Amino acid sequence: MEEYKVNVGGRIFHFSVDSLTRDSPNLLTEHLLSVSESQDENEIFFDRDPEVFEFIAKHLRGYNIFPLIKENLPVGWNLYNFIQCLTQDACFFKLKGLFTSIRPFYYFIESPTAIDIFSREEKMVFNLQKVDPTKLHIENDDIMHVVQGKHIKAEFFAGNLVWDLISDNNWEFKFINNWDNVMVKRISKEILPQADPNVEYYAGESGGAFFSIDDIEMNGNDVYEHTVERSFPLQQTNRPFSCVRIWLKKLVFSLRIPNDPDKPLIIVPVWGIGLTQIYHKSLKYAKFF
Structure with missing residues (x-):
């Protein structure tokens, strides 16, 4: 079986053709599968963060990496920054399928509640035209909503x-x-x-x-x-x-x-x-x- 090596920030990741093409076309297939046979290039280097790319590698190998929770992140990362970097690298490597998985499409459902796929944090997502302003209040400078005595962040579409x-x-x-x-x-x-x-x-x-x-x-x-x-x-x-x-x-x-x-x-x-x-x-x- 053909093996391809991707060097990300000094760390080598090994892929099969099936993995490289799982979310294709992408930057990896452009560089590794589009070269002429005479070039015989099976390795490429990217100056990106290998800890972030580890999750991209799992995605390419068919694993479901969501929901992302703090306990599963590399040491020293907070959830917000990691999601930002993962999004940037999904764009950099032209991984449309991964980017689509990150985008919170669920915000546009009519249900008043939604689960954040990144943090499992429950939040209220309102259709703006169906809001009752008298039931909203402020906490930490954000609009909040109370559900069974629990303060939950309210977002609107x-x-x-x-x-x-x-x-x-x-x-x-x-x-x-x-x-x-x-x-x-x-x-x-x-x-x-x-x-x-x-x-x-x-x-x-x-x-x-x-x-x-x-x-x-x-x-x-x-x-x-x-x-x-x-x-x-x-x-x-x-x-x-x-x-x-x-x-x-x-x-x-x-x-x-x-x-x-x-x-x-x-x-x-x-x-x-x-x-x-x-x-x-x-x-x-x-x-x-």
Whole structure:
């Protein structure tokens, strides 16, 4: 049986053809199975973390690596950072099947509860239009929900949002569906009695969210970098306030209370899918690419 060696950060992993092609096409098959016979290359080196790749190797050999729990991680890793690195390496090695397994599709079910496949932590995932704001409260600056006396993090999903990326650290969200907008205002008013009922845009926060923008999978922190070039044509018209606008078909998010009580709630995205637009605020101009 043909054997292939993958050197990751100085550690050798041995694979059969069946393992390499289990989640293919991928970067490994591109380098190891696409070379000419005269090259006779059965080994390749990648400067990546071998502890993270160990889980990728298990995935390629057909093992179910989920749910990920802290007790099963290499020593010194916390769960959040490991998931982030595993996601980055799933993209680096072009392992679409692994990336799909990581993405929390279960957030979009109608059930009010969901189990986090990464940590087994139960959390409430609400359809925003079915929220009862009076049953929500704040703990540690996040919206929480009480179930049988236990505080559980509440996350929400909604559709049809406008997401303006004014810069790499200045984001704004707007709900297109009027009832979604009403529900966010009710939540805001319940938690911040002085909240301005006329607020239309809600500040956004970057972080470890997963997005599929224009059918390209990316981490939340990378969205602006990957889409900013789309606003260049407007910037060159010498008109101010051009930015990248994304129409989000779906978004899972949590809500955070800002330090300044005069500001609206902050949307902390978790996962979403959407399409890029360019947008010129001064002209109220939007165009799909």
